[in-house]
Amino acid sequence: MPKPAVLLLKDGRKFHGKSFGAEGETTGEVCFNTGMTGYQEILTDPSYCRQIVTMTSPHIGNYGVNDDDIESAQIQVAGFAVKEETVIPSNWQADRSVGYYLRDQGIVGIQGIDTRALTRHIRDKGAMNGIISTEDDDSKSLMKKLTKIPDMSGLDLAKDVSAKEKYDWSGNGDENQFKVAAIDFGIKYNILRLLEDHGCGITIFPANASSHDIMAFNPDGVFLSNGPGDPAAVTYGIKTVRELLGKKPIFGICLGHQILAIALGAKTFKLKFGHRGLNHPVKNLETNTIEITSQNHGFAVDLDSLPDGIIPTHLNLNDNTSEGIQSKEFPAFSVQYHPESSPGPHDSRYLFEKFIGMMQHDS
C-alpha cells in the first residue's frame, strides 16, 4: 500500500491522498491541465518547471510510458497530482508504468485526491504555490516550507531548463534546406522534430545566447522556444530578440511569443490560472477559421499594450486573450499556443510552413 500523502496549498486548503511516484516532498505552483491524453508529454515538457501539475482526467497512466513520447530528456514537473494511478498499463508501446517513471526520476506525486475540487479551487482562487509531502502531515510546518517558495511572477526559469551549451539537433546540416538557430528557453522536442521534418537543420542555443552569437552562426531563421516562468524576467532573451529583429526571420512559440511581444514593445501579465489543455479554441484572424490548440501558459501578452507595430493574428475564443502576433515591420511572428502539439491537436502545423516561407522569402 502506498504511503499517505498530503497536498497543502498556500491558502491553507489541504488534500489527503496517497503517495504516487517517489516518496518525499516537493513544492511548486499548482496548476491543472484538462487534457485527456498526453500525460507523458506533459510530464516532460520543460515549461512545467517548478510546477505541480494536476490532471483533471481521473485515470492517469492507462497506456503507461514509452521511449518515444518524451518532450525533453527527463521529467520536468515539480510534482504530479492525480485522482488515480493506473498501476498496470495497457498499450502495445508501454514499457513502464507512470508510477515507476516518476519514482525512477525521483518525482514526488500524490493520488487519490479530489482533483476536480482542486481544479475548482485553483480556478476560483488562482494558481498558487503548494507542497506535496509523504513525510510531513503537519500543516504548520508544511506551510512554513511553503512560504519560502517564491511566486511565479518575476521568476526567470528559462535559464534553469535551457541547454547550457550550443548543440546541433540534426547532424547533416548540408542536406538541409534551412539553417535554424533555436534559442532554448525550455524547448520541446516535437518543435525540433517538426522543424527537421520541414527541412531545417537546427542548432540549439542556450537561453542567454547573444545576438552576436546567433548572427555569427548566420542562420536562415531564428526560432524562439517555449519555456517556463515569467517572460518579463528573461531580460537577456528579450534583448537578444530585439537586436535580431529585422535581421533574420523569427518564429516564436509560447514563452518565445511573449518574449517577441515584449521585444516589440508589448507587455505581459499573469493569468489567474493559465491555459493548460488540449481543447482551446483559437481564431486565426487572417483566415477567420478556428484551430483547436494545445496550450500551456500562465502568462499572456496584454492585447491592450500592443504597439502599432504589432498585428494581432490569433485570438483565444474562450477569454479573448492574445494567441498570436505578427510584426508589421519585420519578418517576425509568434503564437502563444503549441502548434507542435504533442500532446494535442495537429490543427496548427501550417505555422511551421509559414516560418519556412519566411526564410525562403528572406534568402
Place this chain on the structure above:
Amino acid sequence: MPRRTDIESILIIGAGPIVIGQACEFDYSGTQAARALKEEGFRVILVNSNPATIMTDPDLAHATYIEPITPDYVEAIIRKENPDAILPTVGGQTALNLAIDLHKNGILKKYGVRLIGAQVDAIEKAEDREQFKIAMDKVGIDTAQGGFVHSWDEAEALLEEIKFPIIIRPSFTLGGTGGSVAYNFDEFQELVENGLQASPITEVLIEESLLGWKEYELEVIRDNADNAIIVCSIENIDPMGIHTGDSATVAPAMTLTDKEFQQMRNWSILCLRTIGVETGGSNVQFAVNPETGRCIIIEMNPRVSRSSALASKATGFPIAKIAAKLAVGFTLDELPNDITGKTLAAFEPAIDYVVTKIPRFDFEKFPSSSGHLGVQMQSVGEVMSIGRTFRESIQKAMRSLEVGLDGLEPKPPAEGDPDVSRARELDMSALRFGTAFRLLKIQHAFIDGQSVDDIFQITKIDPWFLNQIQQLAYIQNDEISKEASLRELKQNGFSDKQIGRMLHKTELEIRELRKKENVLPAYKVVDTCAAEFAAETPYCYSTYDEENEIVPLDGKKVIILGGGPNRIGQGIEFDYCCVQAVFGLQDRGFKTIMVNCNPETVSTDFDLVDRLYFEPVTFEDVLNIVEFEKPEGVLVQFGGQTPLKIANRLAKAGVPIIGTSPKSIDAAEDREKFGSILKTLNVSCPEFGTGRTLDEVISVSEKIGFPVLARPSYVLGGRAMEIVYSKEQLVDYVSRSADVTEGHPILIDEFLEDAFEFDVDALCDGESVHIGAVMQHIEEAGIHSGDSACVLPPYKISAKAMDEIIRITTELALELKVCGLINLQFAFKKGRVYLLEANPRASRTVPFVSKAANLPLARIAAQLAVGAKLKEFGLHQWDSHHHISVKEAVLPFNKFPEESIFLSPEMKSTGEVMGISESFGQSFRKASVSAGNMVPSSGSVFISVNDGDKLNIISVARDLKELGFSLTGTSGTASELNRNGLKTETIFKVGEGRPNVVDGIKNNEINLVINTPLGATSRFDEEAIGRACIQKGVLAVTTLSGAEAVVRAIRQQDSEISVYSIQDYHSRIFAQKSDLSKIPVTA
C-alpha cells in the same frame, strides 16, 4: 457566417417507429433540431410516423405531420407546405434513405427543395462500401486490407496481401447473411466460390479479419467554414465483431496514447472533408490492432446517431442542436456553449469522469435467439452512467439496467430459488462469445481466480478494463471487503445492497451506517470543460469524492423519476410522459428535477429541467437525491414500472410521493384487494385467482376452467404471460417462469376468447374524472395491448357497453382515489363488459391519445398531482374529434428470424406508429405503411385459418376476391371457401409436397398471407411461413380482425394520398375554451 437568409422553411424528417438499431435517440436529436431551428425564426415542418415522440408534440413545430416516412407521403407534404429545405441528418438511417429516394425520384428537383446538412453525393459516398474505401485510400487513411473481387483468380491474387483469418462477404445477397471467416486456404476457396455464386452480381468482398481489434468511435462536427471539432471519443469494451450498439462502451477513450488519438482525430476530420459532409455531426469508427497499434477506418455516418446522442449526454455538448444551427449557416464560433454560458461551441469538451454505456437486451422475449452478440444489433435500449472512476461508473451502469443487478456482480441466488442454474459453476468457454452479461461472467471468473491474461486471450477485451474488473472482484473478497472503509467501497461503486451482502447487513443498515460515518454522495457536474469554467446549466452525477459542489435547488420543486433503459414493454412512451410532466409542473411554477439514466432520451436533455441527475433510478440513488434536495414532492407515475417498483419503499422511507398514492397503486395491483373493490362497484371481470405454489396454481386454474391467462405479478409488458389451454401446459409454464416471478405469486385469469378489447386513458383529480380516450383494439383479446393495433374512436361497440365502460372508469378512478392518470383495459364479449386491468399511472397509449385528441394527458396529470383541479382545464368531450387515428405496433421479427411471428399476451413490439385521416381504411393503411407492412393492391392471397375462424373468414375472402385478389389456401381452408362459391386454389403445406406455400411466397406468387394460429401441431409450418414472409416483405396477418382491417386498407388503395398536419386536425376538433391554449409554448 450568420444564419442563411435564402431559406425560410425547413422540413425535418424523423426516424419513424422505435426499432432495434434506431430508438429514441432520434426523438432527442429531432426535438433539439426542431427547437434550434424554430429559435432562429424558421418555419419548421416535421414528419414522423411515431406518435410517442416529443418531437411530434404540436408545440414543437409549425406543422407536424404524423404520416408515413415514404416518398409518396413526403411528396404530398412537400407539395402542401412547399419547404425551402429538408434537414435529413437528424432522423437516423430512415431520414437519410428517404432523402436519397426523394432525390432519385426527382421530387427534390420538381419542387425546388434543397437538402441541408448533408448532400446526396456525400451520403452515397459514405454509405457505399466500395466508394468509401476508394475515397479513404486516396487520402491516405488506412482501411482494412482486401477488396471486391469478381472471380477466383482475383480472389487468389488478394491472398498475397492479406493474412488469415479472412472475412468473405458476398455482395447484395438476399437476407444479408453477413460475412464468413476462412482460416485456411481450402476454406477460403470454398467460401469465395460459394460467395461468388450466391451474389447476384458475382461479387464478394474479401477483407482481413478485424476480430479482436479494439474499436473506437469519434464524434465530429464540421461547419461551413471548414472548422472541425471532436466532441467525444468512445472506446468499446467489447472488441471488433460485436455491433457497437451492443457493446459496452466508455467515454473518453481510455487506452490510447496522445499520438494514437491525434491520428484518429486527424483522420476523422479528413474523412468528413473527403466525403464532403459540409456541416453537422458525423461519427467515424476505427479499429486498432492491439499488438501493433495499426489503426484503420471502419465506417462513417454522415448524420447524428445513437453514438452522438451518447456523446452529447456524456459531454454536455448538444450535437443535434449545434448540427441544426450549422446546417442553416452558422459557424461554430457564432454559437454559444449553453452549458458554460460563457464560452463558445467552438471547442472540444474535456471530461473529468468516466462514462459507461451498457446496452439492455431482451433475449428472454425471443427464446429462439442464441443470445450471442454479433455484427447485427440486438439490444433494445441502453443506460449511461457517470462515475469518477471506471469501476464506479460501470457498477452504476449495471444497477441502472434494472435487470436485478446491484452492481457488476452476478445476481445472487434468491433464497429457495428453484433455478439452480444461477449457482452453477462458470464455464470459461462461455466467455468466448459476447453475450448480454459477459462482463458479469468475467467478474465471476476473477472471483474464481482466473488471470487477466487468460481472460484477455479468450475475450480480447483490453487488459485495462480487465484489470479494473479484477480490482472489483478483489475487493469483494471477504477478507478485503471487511477491511475496506465504507468510503472506499462506495468509491468503487458498490451499492448499499452489495455492501450489505459483503458485511451481512441489510441495505438500510448500510445506509444508516454510511450516514453515521458521513459517507454521503458528493454531487459533481457535467460541465463540458473539466471545471475550467464555472457552468450555468450543468447536470449532476453522484460520486464519493471529497467535494460536493452543488447546493439544493431553490424554491418549490418536484422530482420526476424517469423510466430507465428502454426495453420491450417500456419505451419512449414513458419518456414522453415524463417530459410532459415536466412541462405541466413548469406551467404551475414548480422547479423540476429529473432523475434518469437513459442517454437516448429527451428527458435527459440538459436544458429540459431545472436540474438533471444522471443517476440510476434505484431506491438508494433516488433516496440520496431526495434527502439532499428535500423536494415538495416526487412523481412516480410517469416513468413506467421503474419508479413504481421503488415507490413503496420510498414512501416508507418518508419520501413525499405526490399524485396517486402508492397505496392506491398497490390496491390496483393486488388482485384480492382489487377484486373486492370491483365487487362493491358491481364490475364484471374475468374470474381470477392467485397461486404461490404449483398445486395452488393448478387448483385455481381448474376452478376457473381452461383456457386461462397465466402471468407473474409485478411485470410490465406481459412478460412471461401466456394463454394456457391445459394442465400439462400449466405445469410447463410454471417451471419456466419461476425465474421472473422471484417469490411474487402467479396470477391466473379466465381467458375471454374472441372478445373485443378496449383501452381507456382517463384523468382524475379525486373529485371528478375526465375520459381521455376509449380505444378499440383491432386484434382480439389474448394479444398484448402493446402489440395490438388500436383505433380511436372505437369502431364497433354498442352504446350501452360504452356507457358501462365510462361508468366503470369514472367510479373506479374515484374509488381508487386516483390523482393523475389511470389506464383501464376492458373486454367486450357477448354483450357484456369485463374489466381486465386498471393501472393508476401513465400508460403506453398516453402519447397516442395526446396526439390524436389534442389532449396533453400527462401534462395535465402532473398538475393534478400538485393540486390543480380538472375543472380548471375546460376539457372537451373525449369523442368530439372528427378524424380517425390508428396506432399500429412495430415488431422486431426481422432481427429474430427464428422467432414465431404470432402475437401473444407477451409483448414483443419495440415501437409504434400512428395513421391519421378521416376514414378508418385510410388511417389503417397509413399505419400499416409506417409500420413497414406492405399492404398489397392486387395479386394472390394465401389463407389458412383455424376452425374457430373458418366461418368469419368467408366474408374477408369474398371482399378480397371482389377487390381482384386470387385465393389460395391449405386444403381445409380452401375446401371451406370453395363450398362458399369462392374459387380457391389448394396449395401444399410444408412437408405435404412441393411446391408448397413457402415456395409460393419465395417465388413472389403470394402477396398477402392470412394465417391464424392452429395450435402447437402446425407450429413448424407457421414459423416457416412467417420467416418466408419476413424475408420477402410479404404482409402476414395472424388475426381475423387484422385481416378485416387490411381489407379496408386495400379498399383505400386508389384513393389519393391526403395529408394534414396534426395542428390542422386539432383545429378541427370541437372548439374548446380551455386554459391549454394559454399554455406557453414549451419549445
